[in-house]
Amino acid sequence: MKTFQEKLGSDIRILLQDAYDLGETAVVFSIPAERKFGDLTTTLPFFLAKQRKGKPGAIAGDIASRLQGRLDGVAEITVAGGGFLNFTLRRDDFLHRQWRSLDQPLRARPEKVIVEHTSINPNKSAHIGHLRNSCLGDALARCCRFLGYEVEVQNYIDDTGVQVADVVWGLLYHRRKSPSEIREIPDLAGYLWDLYAEVNRLFASREDLAAERRDVQRKIEEKIDPEFTTCLYVAEQVLLDHIRTMEGIGIQYDLLARESDVIALDFFTAAAAELTGRGVMFPSADPEKKGCHVIHYDREKIEKIIVRSNGTLTYVGKDIAYNLWKFDLLGLDFHYRPFHAYADGHPIYMTASAPADASTPAPPSPRVFGRGQRVYNVIDVRQSYLQSLIGQVLAQLGHPRASENFVHFSYEMVALTPACVREMGLTLEAGEEGKPYIEVSGRKGRAVKADELILMLEEKSLHEVQARNPGVSPEEARKLARVIAVAALRYFMIKFNLTTVIAFDFKEALNFEGDSGPYLQYTLVRLNSILKKTGSGDLETADTAGGLAPLDGKEKELYWEIVLHLSLLEIQVEYALTHHDLSSLAAYAYGLCQKFNHYYHLFPVLAEKDPAIRALRLLLVRMFKSRVEKLLQVMGIEIPERM
RNA sequence: GCGCCUGUAGCUCAAUGGAUAGAGCGUUGGCCUCCGGAGCCAAAGGCUAUGGGUUCGAAUCCCGUCAGGCGCGCCA
Numbered sequence: 001m002k003t004f005q006e007k008l009g010s011d012i013r014i015l016l017q018d019a020y021d022l023g024e025t026a027v028v029f030s031i032p033a034e035r036k037f038g039d040l041t042t043t044l045p046f047f048l049a050k051q052r053k054g055k056p057g058a059i060a061g062d063i064a065s066r067l068q069g070r071l072d073g074v075a076e077i078t079v080a081g082g083g084f085l086n087f088t089l090r091r092d093d094f095l096h097r098q099w100r101s102l103d104q105p106l107r108a109r110p111e112k113v114i115v116e117h118t119s120i121n122p123n124k125s126a127h128i129g130h131l132r133n134s135c136l137g138d139a140l141a142r143c144c145r146f147l148g149y150e151v152e153v154q155n156y157i158d159d160t161g162v163q164v165a166d167v168v169w170g171l172l173y174h175r176r177k178s179p180s181e182i183r184e185i186p187d188l189a190g191y192l193w194d195l196y197a198e199v200n201r202l203f204a205s206r207e208d209l210a211a212e213r214r215d216v217q218r219k220i221e222e223k224i225d226p227e228f229t230t231c232l233y234v235a236e237q238v239l240l241d242h243i244r245t246m247e248g249i250g251i252q253y254d255l256l257a258r259e260s261d262v263i264a265l266d267f268f269t270a271a272a273a274e275l276t277g278r279g280v281m282f283p284s285a286d287p288e289k290k291g292c293h294v295i296h297y298d299r300e301k302i303e304k305i306i307v308r309s310n311g312t313l314t315y316v317g318k319d320i321a322y323n324l325w326k327f328d329l330l331g332l333d334f335h336y337r338p339f340h341a342y343a344d345g346h347p348i349y350m351t352a353s354a355p356a357d358a359s360t361p362a363p364p365s366p367r368v369f370g371r372g373q374r375v376y377n378v379i380d381v382r383q384s385y386l387q388s389l390i391g392q393v394l395a396q397l398g399h400p401r402a403s404e405n406f407v408h409f410s411y412e413m414v415a416l417t418p419a420c421v422r423e424m425g426l427t428l429e430a431g432e433e434g435k436p437y438i439e440v441s442g443r444k445g446r447a448v449k450a451d452e453l454i455l456m457l458e459e460k461s462l463h464e465v466q467a468r469n470p471g472v473s474p475e476e477a478r479k480l481a482r483v484i485a486v487a488a489l490r491y492f493m494i495k496f497n498l499t500t501v502i503a504f505d506f507k508e509a510l511n512f513e514g515d516s517g518p519y520l521q522y523t524l525v526r527l528n529s530i531l532k533k534t535g536s537g538d539l540e541t542a543d544t545a546g547g548l549a550p551l552d553g554k555e556k557e558l559y560w561e562i563v564l565h566l567s568l569l570e571i572q573v574e575y576a577l578t579h580h581d582l583s584s585l586a587a588y589a590y591g592l593c594q595k596f597n598h599y600y601h602l603f604p605v606l607a608e609k610d611p612a613i614r615a616l617r618l619l620l621v622r623m624f625k626s627r628v629e630k631l632l633q634v635m636g637i638e639i640p641e642r643m
Numbered sequence: 644g645c646g647c648c649u650g651u652a653g654c655u656c657a658a659u660g661g662a663u664a665g666a667g668c669g670u671u672g673g674c675c676u677c678c679g680g681a682g683c684c685a686a687a688g689g690c691u692a693u694g695g696g697u698u699c700g701a702a703u704c705c706c707g708u709c710a711g712g713c714g715c716g717c718c719a
């Protein structure tokens with residue numbers, strides 16, 4: 001269904017169409033800075049003034065006179081500030097409308113969106129950088145779902161890369177583990193965390209190991225054991241570890257797309273035929289790149305190698321093929337097998353290079369993967385140029401729509417402050433002391449492990465929960481602590497702008513007060529506690545027939561302010577999606593909770609004697625709960641029973 | 644060298660070209676006869692790095708300067 005603001009916008013377009021050519025100009029409303037400027041405001045007159053080189057004030061005056069008295073739900077239209085068009089709403093109408101539409105679903109949007117996120121190399125545990133990726137990607141997927149899109153979440157698994165090969169070398173030839181010993185390593189991902197850093201140090205300092213390293217890579221490619229089987233085992237175990245970590249914070253995937261399947265199914269051969277046929281890819285003329293096939297990248301005016309002189313594919317080549325598949329532009333498909341089922345029953349599928357044989361149970365109702373109309377790749381900003389190259393290639397291959405709907409959802413990295421590095425007992429290299437922040441690096445083992453951070457958050461919230469709820473059972477306390485820890489983490493990962501480098505700081509991340517996830521939860525928990533203490537009869541008598549009349553002036557204003565802001569939910573989520581600004585959702589949620597805390601501190605609900613006033617306050621509690629719970633759901637934050 | 648990003652309160656960050664630049668943390672001072680103090684109220688703290696320009700209006704857009712970060716590989 002349409003929101004009030006959407007309806008108001010389209011009503012205005014219709015009323016103005018004879019006098020003004022609005023074209024594609026959207027009529028955007030916001031809530032004015034001050035109440036005296038009305039309930040909603042638009043800067044439309046300023047835009048029109050610019051277009052027509054007129055005076056904003058005059059245009060605003062003209063528009064106001066054309067609209068005055070003709071807009072449903074609007075009591076008055078005024079002009080202020082030299083051209084702002086301010087609307088004062090019929091509050092009782094608006095309140096009724098909000099109340100009626102409380103649990104109405106949004107219209108479904110007939111578009112399939114693919115969100116790729118996480119995509120961690122399966123060679124060691126996840127770290128805080130990966131957490132930012134997954135929290136953003138998951139919130140993005142939830143935004144799309146909230147707005148009615150069909151969403152498929154994919155996690156790309158680079159199970160063939162040198163990164164896995166390096167830890168395979170480390171296991172077999174540095175630590176000299178046999179395949180059976182490797183299977184007995186308890187926390188393999190954690191074990192590899194240290195091994196990977198160690199192996200990288202060795203490779204950097206000893207050139208004589210280069211041949212051994214290449215040999216392991218070759219054996220994996222040629223499926224020679226024990227390297228090959230070890231590689232498969234490691235990739236799968238570490239992947240399971242990542243899936244477990246992410247499931248713990250409420251993040252799930254639909255499909256795990258494996259690089260080995262992209263290769264085995266010759267996706268690139270099909271892509272290459274297209275690329276060459278259209279003249280997008282061609283043999284390099286550069287003598288230094290003799291035998292390479294390249295794509296000319298316009299933005300940077302450089303040649304990017306896609307096929308090496310030895311005939312193997314670079315990362316970009318595989319990525320082009322994979323992304324063509326996402327849009328169903330390849331004419332090929334993966335095979336699929338069920339890989340894992342989440343605790344809530346949601347299945348994850350994994351790509352496969354051959355149809356399932358009779359021994360593996362076929363999925364009960366095989367679903368269709370891929371065929372996206374829009375693709376979001378959640379990848380950090382350091383890959384901008386490769387991602388934009390893929391966008392360029394889609395256009396050059398004659399798929400302008402896909403190119404347009406191919407979105408690199410880019411975000412800045414998570415870094416460590418020098419203080420944080422020291423706090424973790426790690427050493428700073430020369431010249432790093434004065435730096436504002438230091439890049440996290442799995443290669444150097446310099447990062448905060450995801451599991452460790454989550455554990456710290458859990459320990460802290462457990463401590464708080466037990467202190468505040470002496471009677472609670474240990475099991476329940478654990479459960480509550482987890483829910484609170486997840487909220488703290490996810491809010492922290494979302495609240496920054498995407499262009500902001502998060503200079504990670506334990507104190508900031510572990511903050512449960514003020515601008516934090518637990519603050520939001522706390523607001524809702526207290527509000528739920530009001531509802532619990534309310535007899536069911538109280539809600540039945542909630543009647544808005546008299547509007548806000550029973551309330552006194554101060555309360556009326558605060559009440560109205562909250563109702564007005566609550567009405568922006570859909571608009572805010574849409575804004576977050578179209579502007580790639582998930583932090584605006586955090587700010588919106590925080591602002592709402594602040595307003596509500598302020599309100600009910602001044603105006604107690606249950607203690608109120610006047611039944612009309614009490615009913616109105618309860619109504620606000622209900623509205624707030626309904627809308628803000630949905631908003632927190634978009635951010636992946638659950639409301640605990642108590643805290 | 645070329646490209647992208649950033650510079651806002653002591654610190655960490657917000658601010659959809661819009662009305663008096665806002666929060667949290669920290670500092671200082673208040674509020675429990677309470678629906679839970681993970682809360683509420685208040686104070687102090689700003690030449691939005693810097694110099695120009697565009698505009699009815701600039702932290703925001705454009706140009707220059709200074710400072711910092713990240714990319715630019717026959718790695719992924």
